[in-house]
Amino acid sequence: MAYEVKGVVARSKGAPVSIETIVVPDPGPGEAVVDVQACGVCHTDLHYREGGINDDFPFLLGHEAAGIVSAVGEGVTNVAVGDYVILNWRAVCGQCRACLKGEPQYCFATHNAAQKMTLTDGTELSPALGIGAFAEKTLVHSGQCTKVDPAAPPTAAGLLGCGVMAGVGAAINTGAVRRGETVAVFGCGGVGDAAIAGAKLAGASTIIAVDISDKKLEWATQMGATHTVNSKDTDAVEAVKALTGGFGVDVAIDAVGHPKVFEQAFYARDLAGRVVMVGVPTPDMEITLPAIEIFGRGGAIKSSWYGDCLPSRDFPMLIDLYLQGRFDLDAFVSETIGLEDVEAAFEKMHAGEVLRSVVVV
Ligand SMILES: NC(=O)c1ccc[n+]([C@@H]2O[C@H](COP(=O)([O-])OP(=O)(O)OC[C@H]3O[C@@H](n4cnc5c(N)ncnc54)[C@H](O)[C@@H]3O)[C@@H](O)[C@H]2O)c1
Ligand SMILES: [Zn+2]
Ligand SMILES: [Zn+2]
Secondary structure, eight states, X not given: OOEEEEEEEEOSTTOOOEEEEEEEOOOOTTXXXXXXXXXXXXXXXXHHHTTSSOSOOSEEOOOOEEEEEEEEOTTOOSOOTTOEEEEOSOOOOXXXXXXXXXXXXXXXXXXXXXXXXXXXXXXXXXXGGGTOOSBSEEEEEGGGEEEOOTTSOHHHHGGGGTHHHHHHHIIIIISOOOTTOEEEEEOOSHHHHHHHHHHHHTTOSEEEEEESOHHHHHHHHHHTOSEEEETTSSOHHHHHHHTTTTSOEEEEEEOSOOHHHHHHHHHTEEEEEEEEEOSXXXXXXXXXXXXXXXXXXXXXXXXXXXXXXXXXXXXXXXXXXXXXTSSOGGGGOOEEEOGGGHHHHHHHHHTTOOSOEEEEO
């Protein structure tokens, strides 16, 4: 028996999202239905609504969620009804060339549910990042469910499902920040602040937060930034260099996804440093850099998908740190809202008023 529940849908490019009745099928082989308890509003949801990811409208938005497994399909063994899970968008296949090389965090053939959720007229929905969790229930591949300690509330735990994991992982996995290194994070939203928190966890000695909003910089300081730069009226590259003995940082993280910001990160880095792009550019964006600068500066330019995380390894680890009081996930939650408030949350995000609005379902 299929379920009819409420969900937040982006019907067409740029149009405000609406609450629709969506049809969630019973789980088929390898699939699970999850009763969503909380789902954070990530900038990527807004990218979807604006047609910045692809044109597969209508989208069922939301992808940063925690909830309870309410039904499983045939052959599912990794989770059972009643399990408390964080949804992930990296259900590794174990068979592709990345998995076979022992690098499942790069899996090229991640699993999603095979069946489609639909509108009541049968129109197939594209779930954001294969999840679609601004909804009372959602259908996913069972591998997208990562069991964690239920002592962590869903408003906090769900954040690991995307933005916070992406940011923390950009610092500790992709950037491989080491104790005593210097780090600059450009863009201090949920993702950037998580990169700051990750750099702090890794033992970075100098963590420079760069943003165009003073409020964001204040929050970044609470997350562990040791210095702040408002790049609206300051040359960010010069400011970062001035804070690092004139050299630049060991690791520069672009958590905005704009060519200008990437360029700042590129030039604000020390020789042989690492640049990490975790912000998502739109398909029309281009970056032009002098080839001699790319060569001459050495080091690495890396992009970070989902913080190069392995959900089965990283979610329970970060939940443990949270429960031990060593990693403050609650600090990311600016407000809790209802499903009907997602459009307003996009506006607040755009206006820089929130770090994370979290939908409580
Ligand atoms: N790579 C991944 O796996 C992954 C995962 C989640 C999100 N993302 C992407 O990360 C980016 C950030 O997401 P978020 O949820 O933190 O967004 P957000 O809107 O909460 O934060 C963006 C921040 O960037 C700041 N900013 C904007 N323009 C700037 C500029 N020119 N210079 C400095 N700062 C500037 C804003 O003031 C804001 O604080 C988005 O592009 C999102 O799509 C990537
Ligand atoms: Zn794989
Ligand atoms: Zn996201």
